[in-house]
Structures are given as structure tokens and as C-alpha cells.
Amino acid sequence: MSSRRPPGICASEITPESVWVARRRFTRDGILAGLGILAGVSAGPATAAADQAALPTITNFTPSDRSTDEPQTSFDDASTYNNFYEFGTGKADPAAHAGTLVTQPWTVAVSGACAVPGSYAVDDLIRDSQLEERIYRLRCVEGWSMVIPWLGVPLSQVIARLRPHADAAFVIFRTLHDPEQMPGQRRPILEWPYQEGLRLDEAMHPLTILAIGMYGRTLPNQNGAPIRLVVPWKYGFKSIKSVVAIEFTTTRPRTTWNDFAPDEYGFYANVNPAHDHPRWSQARERRIGEFFRRPTLPFNGYAEEVAGLYAGQDLHVDY
């Protein structure tokens, strides 16, 4: 795949994954209106300029020493070059189309193996948790990366208040399913709603956060407003956006990309330069805004903190 990729140098580079996804659907489900699906990945309208100043600021957060001091990706790049298939498969689609998402009021349904299931407003869900700025690398499985200053709370603190049962071993997250607000869901590109999951020890790891903002302000819709997961040592697709449901389970849940192509997208999806995607190498990445590609680091550079979670696992099996 990398040999077929044009030598793009910037955020506007062609994105093989999204085009390929549509093709795959086209061949796999030939019964679907193929032209309609392919139309869904053609160039969309020009990206609306992201208006950072229009977003409410977030105050009373603490800077976290769990941040990288690498240069940050610009807000413009981070808010206009996105993956959010609910608004289209093109990188510019989410910024252009996510304005239809209504993020207030917003509730998160908590269910499954925990002591206090229920419907929580975002404020209630994160109540009493420490709001922090975490400047994290985000590495997309497609081969690009960014550095984003998130504002969020440790997921561990939220989970602690929900008190999972002793036999809860996994936690599931689901995105809103509403084709009226999320026009990309009118096509069966993925199985909606988007669903992700973590092993409970991964969810409880101090690096894992629920983000409600970035760059000092609330999240733009295209970045997963009003609340999204951020797991910095895993490929970006694990960091599910616009979460409406959290469920505790005893068994490993299905996850969207793993369902779609299990040989390509594992449940774990830990960033691993030694484990190639079947169609391209994962050894290098392009930091958005930079010219030269750089080596990808094991666990996206967070190995010291998280490698212990996978002691005894073969990371080529549990990719």
C-alpha cells in the first residue's frame, strides 16, 4: 500500500483507507447501490474553516506531567483533517458536515456489570474527576500522526465512581446512532453504531482519558463532541468519538473495525511498528505538518508506561 501511496506531504494527502473501504463494500455487498457508496467518498464541499474562537473555553484544568513536549499540531489541522465516518469517509467531511450534531443536552447511558447504571449528563459523569490537559500523540492506523492538547479526565476516576462488579473484565463504548444528525450513517459503510472496547485494566490505566475539550476549548463536533475516548498508545480508531453509552461486560465485546476486517484491525490495536498492516507497513508515520516521515514507536512512544499490560501476550497474535 505504501508503494502505491503518492508522496503526499501535507494534511491534504490522499487517504487510501477510506477509498478502499468503499471499494471493499462495493465488492462484498454488490447488492448495495454501489454508485451511491462511491459517490460518498468523492470530493465533498470545501472544508468550513474551524472557528476555534467560537468554542467555549474550558477553565479550571491542571496541566498534566503526562504530556509530551513535542510541537503541537495546529488547531486548524487537528480540526479539519479527521476520521469520523458518521459524517463521511473523506478527511474534510467531518469538519464540513458535523455541524448537524446536537451536543447539548447529551446523556451517556451506563449499563452492565456495575453498581450504579443509569443515564448520566456529561457533567455528572465526570463530576469529581480531575480535569487535566494531556498533550498526547495520536497515531492513525493509516500512517499519519498528530500532537493534540486534550482536556479531559482520567477514565479510571469515572469508572471508579461507577463501581464495576468484580467480574467485569471489559468496557464497551458506543457512539450516537442517529442518521438524522449523522448523515454518514445513512449508508452501511460500517455497522452502526460505532462501537469500541477496552480491557478493564486498559481502561483503568492512568493514560486513558475521556476528553471533553482540546486547545483550551470544548471539542469541535468533528473531534467527537461532547465527550470522546482518548487512548494514546493505540491506533486512533480505538479513540471513539461522541460517546452515548458505556457498558461493563465479562466477555470481550465486538468492535467496529475488528468486525469489518479482523485480519487488519485487531481488538487491541496497540501501535506496533513491528506488526505491519496486511496492506502497508506500520514502521513509519507522517506527522501532520511535517515533510519527512519518522519512525513509529512501539505503543506510540508510551511503552514504558503500558507495555506491562501485555506481559505474556504475543503481540503478533493479539495485534
Ligand SMILES: Nc1nc2c(c(=O)[nH]1)N[C@H]1C(S)=C(S)[C@@H](COP(=O)(O)O)O[C@H]1N2
Ligand atoms: N465514532 C467514531 N469515532 C472515531 C472514528 C469514527 O469514524 N467514528 N474514527 C477514529 C479514527 S480512525 C481516528 S484516527 C480518530 C481521529 O480523531 P481526531 O479526528 O479527533 O483526530 O477518531 C477515531 N474515532
Ligand SMILES: [Mo]
Ligand atoms: Mo485512524
